[in-house]
Amino acid sequence: MPLLGGIRPPIAILLCLLLAVAATTVLTISLTGRHDVPQATRDSESAIAADAASSLRTSVEAEADALRHATRTYKPAKNAAPSAVVRALLATRPTARGAGLFDPRTGHQSAAGGETLSLVGVDVVAQDHDSHGGDIPARLTRSDGGTPRLLFFSRIKLPDAAKGAAASRRRTWLLVVSEPVSLPPVHGEGRTVRLIDVDGNVLNTGAAGTTAPTAADRALAETAADTAHRGPRTTDTSGSLLGERAAGRRTLAGWAPVVPTGHADATRDLGLTVLTSRQVASSTAGAGHVRFAAVAAAVLVLIALLVTAVLTLTLQRPLLRLHLSATRLVRGAHNVPGADAEEDDLTRPVPLPRFGEPARIGRALESIRRQLTDQAGPARVPSRRRLGSRSVLAVCAVLIAAWALPMLFLINRAQAATSIPAVVVADQQARTQAAADRVRQSLDQRYTDLTALTRTLAGRSPDKDRSPMQRVLDDHPQYRSLYVLDRAGAILERVGAEPLRTITHTPTGSGITTVNTSGRIPSIAAYAQIPPATPGAVAKAHDPVVLFGEIDVRALDRTLSRPSLGNVWLTDQRHRVLAANVGFRAFQTLPDHRLTRLAVQTEGAAGTAGASKSAVLDADAAPIGKQSVASAAPLALSGPAAGLDWRVVSARPAASLRLTAYQVQWRTMLAGLLALSAGVACLGWLHIVAVRPLRALATLAERLAGGDRRTVLYPVNHDETGSVTRSLELLRQALAATARPSGPGARLPVPSATRETAPRS
Template sequence: MPLLGGIRPPIAALLCLLMAVAGVTVLALETTGGHDVPQATREAERQIAADAAASVRTSVESDADTLRRSARAYTPTARTTPADALKALFPADGRARGAGLLDPRGGHQLAGFGEPLPLAGVDVVSQARDSDGGPIAARLTRGASAAPRLLLFARIELPVPADPQDANQDQGQDLKDSAPTTPRQWLLVVSETLTVPPVYGEGRGVSLMDVDGRILGGTPGVPGTPGAAGTTAGSTGGSGARDRALPGVAVGAANAASHLTEASGSLLGDRVGHRRTVAGWASVAPAGGKGDTSDLGLTVLTRQQVAVTAGESDPLKVSLEAAGTLAIIALLIHLLLTFALQRPVLRLHLSATRLARAVSDGPDGHPAADDDLLRPVPVPAFGETARIGRALESIRCQLLGERGPDKAPGRLGLGGRALVAVCALMIAGWSLPLLFLANRAHASTVIPPAIVTDQQSRTLAAADRVRQSLGQRYSDLTSLAASISDRTAGRDQKPLRRALDEHDQFRSLYVLNRDGDILLRVGSKPLRTITHTPTGSGITNVNTSGRIPSIAAYAQIPRTAAAAVTADTPVVLFGEIDVHALDRTLSRPALGKVWLTDQEHKVLAANVGFRAFQALPESRLTELAAHTEGTVGTSGSARSAVLTASSAPVGSSSVASAAPLAQTGPAAGLGWRVVSARPAESLRLTAYEVQWRTMLAGLLGLTVGVACLGWLHILAVRPLRALADLAERLAAGDRRTVLYPVNHDEAGSVTRSLELLRQALVARERAAAAAPLATAPARTRTRESAPRT
């Protein structure tokens, strides 16, 4: 009869799958290596370019938002001339080269300041009309000297005069196109120099390119890196062909990338001796394609020469040795299971079927003494199959009437479970070393110095982002403090409320008197616990305990009179910065865990969960942050190191770096640090790739062994153990237990045959018991009919 399942499928599947794991091991390990520049180096350069692009995007958006806020806050009167408004709104940050006020209806210029506006090719009227009253995105153009210029736009709302005709005549405007029924506007346009983003790392250069691949500016780095603004794509010095093609390739990739994500990538340049150029590119446009930089078409390209990786050992030899060992183990296991389990079970199946056929062919239920019944049952050597074979041989003898029920044979120590355990140990002996011992990568030896330097460069970039964010908040607060009066700052909430609505990075704004008491507050409840009135302006933390750290910018409110300062006089304006905004500033892909610490190395902000004012998670990080401190009066310098598994956070190796927050600006004297730690296992190095693939091969082998041997134990070994108990009980004389087959396999077939043999034994015993009763009356009648003597 056909067998469903049985003992053969798991044994065959185990052999096939182990051979497949051996093949996967060869393919997985053979394809690693062969890179003269580690993938981790290329990934780090890509992230550095992405950080630089994010810096450009943040700078442009910040300048545009600042200009729009200044335009909204400016309130011209009916007597305000365009020249007066332009003089009041001209940015004083040093990057502005020229400005002008335009009529958005006709596009003609009403007033100008500085260098002429480079409006060639820019349709101001269409842009103002297409924006539907919303913000007008920045535009990129070139000035009279062919230098790149960034145009920023803002609207100035003018009051509706009582007599629009008279007002237009006072300002010298044409009345034919006027629209007195709607509020009039001026369009403020500011021309700025395009700032090249800062990059860190010795020998690293950066280039800023437009959509056509023209280099708008850059800093010198590796040979062939474009330098200052105005450098053309062809002026690459003595660099090779691949290095000269890097800008064009980067711009082409950026233009072809989807705008749904921040596009970035890495490129390889020429190799000269033992060094090779590695480049990273990133698009300045934000994800989603909405923002002031979405239509600029800017691309950042960074590049650096790194030492090529020394010749690594070919993993093909190791993979062939591991795969060959597994193949030998698979063949040994297959032979062992075939000759020790599969063949004995199949022979028992045939023997039991033969005995069942013999008893079924006999007349009146009596066994037929033919060759099937006379042939002995082959008994296996050990295990459950040996027990079943001995029981079948005993039952065969009982059917022939040669002897009575034998005592159940003793069990041998070795069985199917021991056989499966031996096979599992053989597979584990191959898998466990691959999981825990083979091809282990040690961070202190496999991480190249370039990776450590790149981590330090990215940590410096993170510190620069935090410094810019705090500096922007400080500038916003000082501008707000300069725009309010000490006479009304303690009573009028409108300026503070408007500033809080415009600057979502502030969680609370409040005014203090000379005693440190709050006179006026808008926003959330202040978190401050330090109640003093500082002098000057700057950045500070206003609490040293609590659930949420509080960092605040403060500025002195200018005095308008020489009167004495009383308890009701506003003195200082404070703005508490939302710590979540700083947390988002610290977050960058592939940088790891980043913390902002104070001068005592207590955590103020982080891109991971933390407790306020907790210490750094590991003492080595604290030591690294302490080593960044310089001499008295200096902010120190950045440091980086590889923390091994015994000294790294969370018990794993990591690449860590620490950098001072700022050397200049309002946060320079705070002594704060930015500390980062990235797990070494996350680096895309060949050694770690070989380690992970080796572990994967070991895990696959262990999984296949557990699955197939568990399948064999459930469907073969366990039913055989139960069948051996039933067969021994039947051979020992138990005729009352009915044997029901559970599985449609060899064990079920033997069970059905044993049930037929049990029925035959029961019929034989009944016949034997009925024979004396049939002969007793015949003997009595013979005595009665005999003559008396």
């Protein structure tokens, strides 16, 4: 018999696969939830640290852009001294602690203001040379008192004093401004945030609410710094660490490096890492799944042994016996010389199997043996068929499905209301608040840019000089268009795309607003009043009054998007969608009424922005998923966006959380799917290579035993079934050669329906 054919390989492989599934069930399910802090909680802390690092990175880049804009638009007096220039520029930056004006060719400092600059480890000449005329990245240093400082660099062109007051030649200087390192905002009760440098030193920023780091904090900071700098630092790099355990609680920390956007080289890296930490409950909630995994695996092992025994006893062993019996009859019928006397003795009856097609073939062989020995005539083929080998396969399939289907659909189903711990819900709320902070930060920055531009436009005629507006549009791709309105609301001049505004009045004051209420794209704009050229002058009807900057909604979409936060929407005061990190229609309502109800709950008393809320949304026919963790947070408590009454709403599918309950559910389903796939594959294989040919062979054997001597039996399969087919063909030839009359029906013509060859399988 061939090694890879026949009836034995499918049965053996089915047994091996089911045993492998049982072992997989034990290994995967029993090892789930063995950690004392769930992986979902660790992932949330890592994401919160990444959000804080992103906020700090945006703040640093905004400060650097603001300094470059201030130096680019600064117009010094002809005879202004370098010290006066430094004092004037310091006045525009209230957070600056000190500044200095340097010659980028020699590094000589010509003027200073505020506290003394500490340039330890900073080479001004090398900084200017390495930037190749482009923007110089910020650097981290420490003041003389050991306080961390951020150094911002910007080039400024001033009249060359060596040429006299009337000289037109301008000289490039390097302005260096020192500012304190501020902590990024984080949310969540009991959570602390620290900044650490490349050596793991905790930077004491002097922010309110921070405490001196303990020895454990310093050890955790050193580990975080080492981990953060071990591999490539990107904007998406983050991780979590576990600290000391005490009184049933454990320190959980998240870390993320502050990496400049679009710059992966180490020369532009600040070397800062954000470290967040808090105390969480320590437990091993998944230890109880070990017993379930052991019981489930034991049941599957019993089913595998039972299925193997059934298939062996009802199919494999009877077929092998038929192969031996048919071979013995052929030797006896053809008088093979040298054969053992017992093997070719036609007088010995054929052992009859008790069930299915093997029993039919055995009875046919016994009838043929009797015909060869002149003991009887052709046998009568029974008209009624009993249960066959397909029933055996069906029973085996039912046994496997009885284990696999409950594992796949019923057992270990996670319920959101009980499976999601409160700390994960609180983390979703904290991250939603962080998303609201990012949106507010982005809108505030757009407002600041526009306010600075209005000072440049004061006294200018926009229709004659569009260069300041075009420069801002080029430097800030977050805008889709900039335009100036007169008192009647007409556009005097614009740069960029065609405005989307449908609200044409001229507002008073400055701030953030929406300039359309319908259409394909929501349009959010920052606006600021343009001061008159002469203080106190009354603007004429066609004088520029208000500068508008329409914000590209795609920029807000990217601001809302953060890894593992789920679907996030920015809604207006009527809870209509203005921006989202998923596809949406302009001004549509939230995709689930429960999200709208959650957003309504965040509304506070009159004159307040309200408070953030979170909830677990259980199974329902909702577009956001069957089970979700949702949260809503007001956009801003202060600033230009404070009066908008906008909300940031998020919803994350609970199944995406790496919680113990959901991990056990997926691994239970995987075990059921593997067992079901193994059963279907192997039983289907067995049906194709054994059961179907066996059914055809049983029919042909009964016809031969019933007197059909004309149908030639062609062996198709090179296995046990093919061997029996070859033996029956030799027996047919022996019966046809003898042509003995054995009964009244022996010489009747064979019906046309029986004149066919053996079917090919």
